[in-house]
Amino acid sequence: MSEIQEVAAPRRRINFGFDKYSGIYVWALLVLVFALWIPDLFLQTSTVKQVLTFQAISAIVALGLILPVAAGAFDLTIAGTLTVSVCFTAWALTNGYGIVVAAGGSILIGIIIGLANSLVVVKLKVNSFIGTLGMSSILIAIAYMITDSSQIVLSTSGYAPFFEFARTELFGLPLSVYYAALIALVFWWILEYTPGGRYLYAVGGNPVASRLAGVRVGRVTMIAFIASGASSAFAGIVYLATIGTATPDSGSGYLLPAFSAVFLGATQIRPGRVNVLGTLVAIFLLATGVTGLQLAGAPSYVTQLFNGAALIVAVALAARTARRQA
């Protein structure tokens, strides 16, 4: 201890919020790249519309998934629930039931699936990953039973009022986009501004401590699963009203994108926790990248490639910043 050493002053780095908002910067960068690369294809209002419309259904599914993940549970039934909802709604409509019965029945089925999931996870104490994996296999079977292993096509002319439910346009965008926005708003409010949100994150953070602080852990988990089930079921109705065809694998493409969006979203806006705004940023970031690439002539498998790579890169970067700060 003979020589006196200057203690370095705390390093002050200029902070542009790169950690929290990196997704938005990357998104802006993507827009710029495609705008320069394929200006006449990319810079079209139709592109914006296409991105928003295509993502409405994914967004509803992913938003629903946020709640169980916040509470520390996986819900792998989201795609299965969507499929069952699509098939049930199509079956009900083609068998002469009204729109209200078909749609209401679907939502009810979603709620029941959520209840069943929470029963398996909370009461039977099965690990949520395994429990909902099993449940989703059962749901696929149910979808096959409903459709008799084939497809149900709703003719555009015969079911016009039902199609209007998703396809009616308001300010140039279909209603489905507004549904997604409304659900996002509600879940954002719940997670950020109500005690319910605190409970969800607390249960996800430490269920034992939450219980000893008076949180009804089982009930919170149940509500999260129900919200997720109902959201996926609603997404199913929107899907059918957008696409018009029900098959037992209608929902198969929705599982991975929803998980990608939620986990990618957990690196954004509020790093380290799954959150609504982050999930939305993730969805539109991925959609913009994929749409741009497709317009530029990339083959269709680029969607899967881009989604997968983006998820891994984002989560790896987030883990690195977390380590630096520790």
Added chain:
Amino acid sequence: MTSATSALSVRNATKIFGAQVALDNVSIDVAAGEVRALVGQNGCGKSTLIKILAGFHEPEPGIEVLVGGESLALGDPIASEAAGLRFVHQDLGLVGNLDTVDNLALGQGYITNATKTISWRKERAKAREALAALGYEINVSMPVAGLQMSERTAVAIARAMSERGTPPKMLILDEPTANLPGPEAQRLYQLVRRVADSGVAVLFVSHHFDEVFEMAESVTVLRDGKLIETRAVAGLTEDELIELVVGRKLEEHDKGEAADREHGTQVLQLSGVGGRNVSGMDLTVHRGEVVGVAGITGSGREEVAALVFGGHERSGEITVDGKTLPQNRPDISIDRGVALVPAERHANASLLDQTLRENITLVDPGRHMSLGILRRNPEKADVRVWLDRLSVKPSGQTEYNMNQLSGGNQQKVILARWLRQEPTVLVLDEPTQGVDVGAKADIHTLVDEAAAQGAAVLVCSTDHEELVRVCDRVVIMRRGKAAEILRGDKITAENITAATIGRDTAEPAA
């Protein structure tokens, strides 16, 4: 002390977290075979120094560390291990869902037989032996998360002491006795002595100064991240040490007030309460009264708090103000005005990667809700008051995450959570675990105040001085029963200790 003969020599250790200097140019030398205590207030940088040595924290440049005269590569846990440094961290660093055998094998590998398969029989025998050396007999095939805190501490110690590729040069213990009741701590002292006699240097952190005088030859004091002094323990008095740590004299606290407190009506009543270890326990606590619960590990002491709160299954009846508390329903207990500060803050109380604000308001997050929206600013202001009241450092940082605080400060946050509820019945389980001398005195004053305002307080503690300081009555648990009650002048640390290990024939509990 030159670095040539030192087991450990640290020059100019500095660590900055964000805008906060946690460790400011600290240098320390420990000789082979020396037992050194490292003391200082909560958040003064003790664990930070240890985590730098363990390779968990990356220090600022300018530091130099020699282990046995050889330079140590920092920022790499494997290099620290290979250099002969062995650690027991404040949070123990065990893997909860693995059993003792697996935890001991982490980082050192398993015993294999000729066909390279693991010999579980030998592993188990070895694990049992290692723990027996510490005086513990535990089921080594059970996930360690299911063990008592003291048993888990023993597993962590056994792991640090076990044979590795390189012989140990230095054993570094971060608050090893925070979770060990008296007799078990005694065994640890003996073990540390033996280790030191074999030429290994020992550095240990403690907030219990009697341990410093009992175990250490020398003591290093840190304050606000700075090195204050390293001194021989011989010739040092406890008061001098406290002054070095706190930077001022600590006022004497006596319990004059507590003894004269007038007790009101009965509030908490236990009749025939039983749980895993406890059976047939009766107890009444009055408004304004502070009742202590003492007992050795296995006596049922460690279960009482959870039983009262409804944390787990029980038999018998518990009432608060005449209303029955159902078992297994902490939420209802809270509604009836019961608060529990549980032992083992990490497992039972903390949301480590959430803010102090969210940790404190978890019990009633809706308090600052208006027009369907949680108002963050009033919530912050409310939380700040409580952080200040418990002198949580760094002060006023409602948006810090729990895991950015030092261990003792985390404990204060949990206390803040429950004191803020102004409970009718306040149940405290090891309330000052890991808390420094100054803060401990403050917490005891807060307990006095809670009682003065009419709370019925139950304090379960292995810190007998603490019970003497705050209690009007001390219940001694033996073999699952409230075996004896100490009152008034009878409440001394010696009497409590004697009673906890005492005869079963003494004056029965009322």
